[in-house]
Amino acid sequence: MSRVKLQKLVLETFRGASNPVTLEFDPEKHITMFYGENGTGKSSIVDSFSFLSEQHCGSLRERSEADEDFITSITGTRDNLQVTLVTDKGKWSAKFKPRTKQIVVTPGTGIPPVRILRRKSILALVDTPSSERYKALQSYIEMPGIVKSEASLREAIKGAEREFDEDRRGLTQAQEALDKLWQQQKKPNASAEAWAEAEKARDVAKMEADLKEADGLVGAIEDLTIRKKDWSDAISEHKNLKDAQDKAEASLKDEESKSAGQSGDLVTLLEQAKTFVDANSPVSKCPVCEQDVEHERFHGVLSKRIAAMLNIAGLVKAVVEVKKKADAKEEAIASAKRKYATKIFLAATLVKASKLQCISMVAFPDGLLDLLSNDKTPADDLTINAEEWELSLATLKSNIDNESKNWRETVTLHGAIVRDLETLRRYELQTKARGGLCEFLKSTLKIVESERKAFVTRELDAISEEFDTLFKKIHPGEKLGGVKLSLKEKFQHSLSLAGDFHTQQGIAPQSLFSESHLDTLGLCVFLALAKKYRTEDTIVILDDVVTSVDHSHLSRFIDVLHDEAEHFGHIIITTHYGPWRELYRSGRSPGGQLHFIELAPWTLEKGIRHYKGKLSIDELREEIAKEPFAKQNVAAKAGILLESVLDFVNRSYEGRLPLKHTPGYTLRELTDGLPGKFLRLIRVVRITEKAAGDKVVLVPSEVLVEPIIVRIKGLAALRNQVGCHYTEIGALCSEAEVREFGEVALELAEALVCPVNGDFPTKDKSGAYWESRSGKVQLHPLRQPAN
Amino acid sequence: MKTPDQQVGEAIVKAMTDAGLLTSKGEKTLGAALTKGTQSASDWKFLYPELLMERAQKQNDSTKTP
Numbered sequence: 001m002s003r004v005k006l007q008k009l010v011l012e013t014f015r016g017a018s019n020p021v022t023l024e025f026d027p028e029k030h031i032t033m034f035y036g037e038n039g040t041g042k043s044s045i046v047d048s049f050s051f052l053s054e055q056h057c058g059s060l061r062e063r064s065e066a067d068e069d070f071i072t073s074i075t076g077t078r079d080n081l082q083v084t085l086v087t088d089k090g091k092w093s094a095k096f097k098p099r100t101k102q103i104v105v106t107p108g109t110g111i112p113p114v115r116i117l118r119r120k121s122i123l124a125l126v127d128t129p130s131s132e133r134y135k136a137l138q139s140y141i142e143m144p145g146i147v148k149s150e151a152s153l154r155e156a157i158k159g160a161e162r163e164f165d166e167d168r169r170g171l172t173q174a175q176e177a178l179d180k181l182w183q184q185q186k187k188p189n190a191s192a193e194a195w196a197e198a199e200k201a202r203d204v205a206k207m208e209a210d211l212k213e214a215d216g217l218v219g220a221i222e223d224l225t226i227r228k229k230d231w232s233d234a235i236s237e238h239k240n241l242k243d244a245q246d247k248a249e250a251s252l253k254d255e256e257s258k259s260a261g262q263s264g265d266l267v268t269l270l271e272q273a274k275t276f277v278d279a280n281s282p283v284s285k286c287p288v289c290e291q292d293v294e295h296e297r298f299h300g301v302l303s304k305r306i307a308a309m310l311n312i313a314g315l316v317k318a319v320v321e322v323k324k325k326a327d328a329k330e331e332a333i334a335s336a337k338r339k340y341a342t343k344i345f346l347a348a349t350l351v352k353a354s355k356l357q358c359i360s361m362v363a364f365p366d367g368l369l370d371l372l373s374n375d376k377t378p379a380d381d382l383t384i385n386a387e388e389w390e391l392s393l394a395t396l397k398s399n400i401d402n403e404s405k406n407w408r409e410t411v412t413l414h415g416a417i418v419r420d421l422e423t424l425r426r427y428e429l430q431t432k433a434r435g436g437l438c439e440f441l442k443s444t445l446k447i448v449e450s451e452r453k454a455f456v457t458r459e460l461d462a463i464s465e466e467f468d469t470l471f472k473k474i475h476p477g478e479k480l481g482g483v484k485l486s487l488k489e490k491f492q493h494s495l496s497l498a499g500d501f502h503t504q505q506g507i508a509p510q511s512l513f514s515e516s517h518l519d520t521l522g523l524c525v526f527l528a529l530a531k532k533y534r535t536e537d538t539i540v541i542l543d544d545v546v547t548s549v550d551h552s553h554l555s556r557f558i559d560v561l562h563d564e565a566e567h568f569g570h571i572i573i574t575t576h577y578g579p580w581r582e583l584y585r586s587g588r589s590p591g592g593q594l595h596f597i598e599l600a601p602w603t604l605e606k607g608i609r610h611y612k613g614k615l616s617i618d619e620l621r622e623e624i625a626k627e628p629f630a631k632q633n634v635a636a637k638a639g640i641l642l643e644s645v646l647d648f649v650n651r652s653y654e655g656r657l658p659l660k661h662t663p664g665y666t667l668r669e670l671t672d673g674l675p676g677k678f679l680r681l682i683r684v685v686r687i688t689e690k691a692a693g694d695k696v697v698l699v700p701s702e703v704l705v706e707p708i709i710v711r712i713k714g715l716a717a718l719r720n721q722v723g724c725h726y727t728e729i730g731a732l733c734s735e736a737e738v739r740e741f742g743e744v745a746l747e748l749a750e751a752l753v754c755p756v757n758g759d760f761p762t763k764d765k766s767g768a769y770w771e772s773r774s775g776k777v778q779l780h781p782l783r784q785p786a787n
Numbered sequence: 788m789k790t791p792d793q794q795v796g797e798a799i800v801k802a803m804t805d806a807g808l809l810t811s812k813g814e815k816t817l818g819a820a821l822t823k824g825t826q827s828a829s830d831w832k833f834l835y836p837e838l839l840m841e842r843a844q845k846q847n848d849s850t851k852t853p
Contacts, residue, residue, distance in 0.1 A: 145792040146799075148824030156828035440835045444808060451798040455791060 003030070004112050004537040004569040008086040011608070013076030014051070015044035019607035026595035027088065030565050033573040033613070035581045036599030041608035042574035046116060046543045047071070048083045049572075052094045053114035053539070055103040062120065068101075075604065087112065089537070112537035112569050115530040119545055122522030127510050130494040137485075137495060140529055141459050143452065150448050157441045164434040171427035178420040181413070196421040204414045207407050213354060214404040220347040221397045224386075227343045231336035231383075238333055241326035248322050252315040259309070264316045267309040274302040341379035344386045348372030351396070358399035364392050453487060459532075460485040460495070467521070467528035468499075470564070474520050474556045483509060483521060516549050520557060527564055537569040546577050554579060555762075558589045562757075562773065565593070584758075585616045586644035587749065590773055592758025615758060616641045617749045624742045631738040632730075635723030638745035639667065642712060642719070645749050646670035648760050649705070652770055653678070653784050667716040671709055678784050679706040684751045684761075685769075685778040703751040708744060715741040752777065796821035809834070810841045 006025040011017035023045065025032055036042055047058030057068045072078045084093045089112075094105045105111060124136040175192075182192035189195035256263045277283050282295035306313065351359060352373045365388055371377055372385060464484040472481050483499030499521075501512040509521055523545055530540050542561075549557060558580070565571050575581070584591040596613030603609075614622075620637040623630065647670060650657060655673025657665055665673075674682075682705040689696045718741045721730040752760050754772035761770040761779040770779040789797075796818045803809040809817065813834055820826040 141791060143791040143795050145822045145824035146795045149821045149826040152826055152828045153831050156831040159828060160832065436839075437832065437835045440808065440838070441831060443806065444803060444831065444834075447802045447806065447808070448799050451795050451802055455795045455798065459791075 002536075004539075005030075005088040006032070006085070006539075006570050007088065008084075009045070009048065010082075010084040010086075011044065011048050012083070013073045013081040014048055014083050015071060015073060016041040016602050016608050017044060018073045018075040018604055021608045021610070023597065023610060025570075029593060029595040030568070031562070031571045031573065031593055032595040032597060033575065033581070033584065034597050034599055034610075035575055035613060037576050037601065039602055040576075040599035041602050041610075042544060042576070042599065044608060046118075046541055046572075046574055049085075049114045049539065049541055050116060051083050051103060052085055052092060052105060053111055055094070055105065058116070059118060059543075062118070073607070085111070112539050113535055114539045114541060115526075115534075116541040116543060117523070117526040117530075117545055118543045119547070121526070122519060122545060125525045126497065126518050126522040130488050130491070130496050133485075133497065134493045134495040137529065138493075140463075140533055141456050143455070146448070146452055150445070150452065153441065153445050153448060157438065157445060160434060160438045160441055164431065164438050167427055167431040167434050171424065171431050174420055174424035174427050178417070178424060181416060181420065185413075193421070193424070196417050196424075199414060199417045200421055202414065204411055208411050210356060211404055211407040211411055213356060214358075214400045214407070217347075217350050217354060217356070218397055218400050218404070220343065220350050221393050224340070224343040224347045224393070227336065227340040228386075231333065231340045234329060234333040234336045238326060238329040241322060241329050245319065245322045245326050248315065248319040252312065252319055255312050255315055259312065262309045262312055264312055264319075267306060267313045268316060270302055270306050270309070271313070274299070274306060277302060337383060338379055340386075341382040344372055344382045344389075345375065345377075347393070348389075356400070356403075358403050359396065361399060362392055362396045364389065456487055460487070463525070463528045463532055466531060467524040470524040470527055470560055471521055473560050473563075474524070474553055475517065476556070480513065480517065485525075516553065519546065519549060520553060523557065524560075527560075531564060531567050534568055539570045539572065540568045541572045541574070543574050544576060546575060546580060551579065551583075555583060555589060558583060559762075559773075562590055562593060581613070582644075585614070586641070587615065587617060587753040587758060587760055588644065588648060588762075590754070590757035590759035591615045592754065592756060594758075616644065617746065617753060620742060620746055620749075624739060624746070629735050629739065631722050631733065631735060634742040635718050635721075635738050637723075638742040639719035639723045641749055642667055642745045643670065645745075645752060645760075646673070646712075648752070648762075649682075650674065652762075652779065653682075667712065667719050671713045671716060674784075676706075679709055680704075681781060681785075682706065683780050685780060686751070686755075687776050687778070688755075705748070705751070708748045708751070711740075711744045712748065715744060752779065790822070792822040792824075793818075808838065810837045812837065812841075 005027040007027055008025065009023045010020065011023075012020045021041075034042055034045055043059050047060065050056055050058030050061075051071070057071045060068050060071055069078075072081050078096050079098065082093055082095045084091065090107070090110055092105055092107065092111045094103055096102065097104045121136065124132060126133075128136070178196055179192045182188075182195050185195070187195075189198055252264050273287070276287060277295070277299050281299075283298060284292060284295065286293050286298070348369055351364075352369045368385060368389055372382060372389065461484070464486075468481055468483050471483060475481070479500070479502045481500060482505070483497065485495055485497055488494035488496045497509060498506045499509045499513075501507055501509075504512065509518060513521065523542070527540070530538065546554065546557070561571065561573075573580075581596075583589040584594055584596060596615070597610050598613040600609040600611065616637065620634070620641050623633050623637050626633075643665070646667070647665070649655070650670060650673040653674055655670075657669055657673050684703040684705060685700050686703065687698050687700050690699050691697075715737065718730075718733055718738055721727050722733050722738055722741075754761070754774055754777045756774035756776050757772060759772050761772045761777045763771050763773065764782055765771070766778075767782065768780070769782050771777065799821060800809065800814060800818045803817070804814055817826065817834075820830065
């Protein structure tokens with residue numbers, strides 16, 4: 001596919017476009033220059049491309065505290081704002097989605113990408129801290145997915161190392177624990193681990209079983225002792241209660257003997273009668289003798305009699321309570337006895353079944369074990385016979401305790417050894433596995449990091465090589481260059497910029513480069529980036545980027561720009577820098593390749609105004625053809641054109657011009673700059689293409705410069721007399737003389753200006769003559785002869 | 788045109804494979820995860836046991852008699 005051809009840009013209610021404005025591009029030219037003083041609408045045009053292609057408010061977004069609402073023209077409303085771009089590949093319109101700040105482009109795809117360089121951005125590329133420079137270039141080299149994944153990899157390493165450290169600590173602790181046991185055992189075997197392995201292999205199952213049996217026996221004997229005590233305690237408590245009961249009954253008898261007619265039985269009977277009366281109220285007959293009674297009186301009598309025997313009633317109650325407790329304790333004795341008997345049986349059964357050596361060392365009364373371990377033996381017999389057994393049991397327990405103490409120590413030590421050894425082995429395994437994981441992750445990180453850096457370095461090297469090449473084209477023969485972008489060591493988001501300056505190498509350009517050199521460096525960096533990441537439709541916009549570049553550097557920058565133009569869809573230049581415009585207008589730069597649009601001062605009523613910019617040669621040609629003939633205009637324009645052309649010729653041959661305090665030379669000085677002898681050698685060869693049958697042949701034609709210069713010399717006075725000042729002499733000059741002056745100026749300019757690109761022959765690559773960019777115009781010779 | 792993420796993701800997968808640090812399964816999935824930035828810390832860790840298992844499997848296969 002061929003690269004895009006811009007046709008039209010329409011701004012409606014967009015920034016400075018207070019009236020709709022249509023900017024038509026020359027579809028055959030891929031560079032457009034918008035020239036205008038400040039406040040003519042250049043930024044509006046550039047921002048419209050941001051609005052369309054990047055969907056943001058362009059320079060308004062980059063200015064601090066700028067109100068983006070002013071993207072809408074102050075005379076219009078947001079709903080009416082629209083930017084439209086028409087190209088040979090399609091038409092796109094951008095506007096705000098109603099009642100939102102969202103920019104919508106229709107159609108949503110295919111719009112040519114735009115790369116905009118503003119003066120402010122040049123500083124961000126060159127004269128800025130490394131981190132800011134990285135931000136300026138971030139969009140070209142950023143890889144958010146990789147960076148995020150790398151961060152998670154670092155997190156994984158951190159976690160794995162933490163776990164690895166924990167395992168190592170665990171391993172050390174296990175080793176120390178095992179070592180401690182080994183030392184406690186007086187360091188048998190060659191090492192703690194060898195000892196532990198040997199110990200682990202030792203069979204302690206029999207010992208564990210014996211210990212378990214011994215513990216069971218000891219437990220049974222202890223249970224038996226406890227149950228026996230429970231039983232004894234119950235008997236003792238019952239005896240105490242019986243004593244208390246006897247005492248209470250004695251007190252009651254004593255009281256009864258002191259009170260005639262009163263007794264415990266009587267007070268109990270009266271209380272029962274009163275309870276009956278209360279329960280069957282009202283009572284009309286005595287429940288015993290069935291005589292008629294009056295309830296209230298009957299109840300009163302009962303209460304009175306009970307009250308009279310209050311003391312005895314208390315003693316009766318005490319007797320009843322203590323008797324109740326004694327009866328309950330009797331039941332507890334029986335229960336404790338049963339439990340004790342059960343434990344006797346259990347212990348006897350265990351002792352009888354046990355194979356422990358210590359059992360055989362204790363002598364039991366004959367037949368006693370058989371009796372006690374017999375489940376048919378009555379509980380009374382068990383408890384009675386157990387009395388005989390107690391002494392033997394105490395001896396047995398003591399023997400078991402002594403013997404099991406050694407077993408316990410051995411089994412406990414074995415358990416500790418096995419546990420510590422297993423812990424040690426587990427940590428060894430874990431440490432090995434986690435160590436392997438850490439190594440794996442670190443090796444992976446090395447790869448991820450190195451590939452990321454290698455990519456960025458490759459990209460930066462490629463960009464650096466490109467912009468250094470461009471920079472050297474602008475600054476040939478100057479001992480500076482070798483400028484290179486590189487990632488700063490140890491910083492992920494930091495880009496350093498270093499170059500050579502005479503004897504100094506690898507210095508930051510900001511240290512020694514002039515402001516103008518930094519400007520051109522920034523431009524070259526931008527162009528290199530735009531070129532590397534271009535598509536065939538990429539629109540490059542240079543927004544007022546040149547303000548202080550001198551003539552020769554500007555010329556070379558323009559050459560670079562035209563050389564690079566073929567890589568992009570279109571280059572748009574906006575500038576208020578007069579010398580840039582004049583280089584094109586005067587033919588010193590290839591104005592023929594450029595579409596030149598001039599912008600008039602902006603007004604609220606009319607908005608952005610533009611008109612077609614003209615080259616000086618075209619202006620003079622039009623002026624000569626005009627009716628009526630304007631002598632002053634023709635003389636002025638011819639003079640200006642000639643000054644530019646003769647300046648070029650003198651520079652090409654190092655003409656001898658006087659040193660002056662004031663800038664510029666007169667026509668006379670410029671025509672005298674080259675010696676007549678040499679002038680006669682200067683000739684222009686113009687090559688035109690002509691059809692010859694099926695072929696196109698190149699036909700050279702030659703123009704001698706000297707005769708034209710001679711004619712110019714004869715008419716040079718008209719430059720000032722007619723073109724600049726009011727003089728009577730000027731008024732005396734004829735129209736024919738002025739016309740001839742204009743025509744001879746045109747003749748010289750037309751001889752030298754290339755018909756293809758509109759530039760002068762400034763290239764010396766042939767080594768024998770100067771030639772224009774297209775090679776269609778040659779200026780011979782290349783140099784003045786030495787003599 | 789591949790994005791920087793895609794280019795570097797592919798280069799990482801290749802370098803890890805060449806270094807024997809990636810399983811055949813990892814070769815297929817890691818690139819996309821790196822490009823999208825979805826490769827988590829756990830995902831990185833899991834690559835290692837998978838690699839060990841694949842190595843063991845390969846060793847096992849190679850010792851089998853045909």
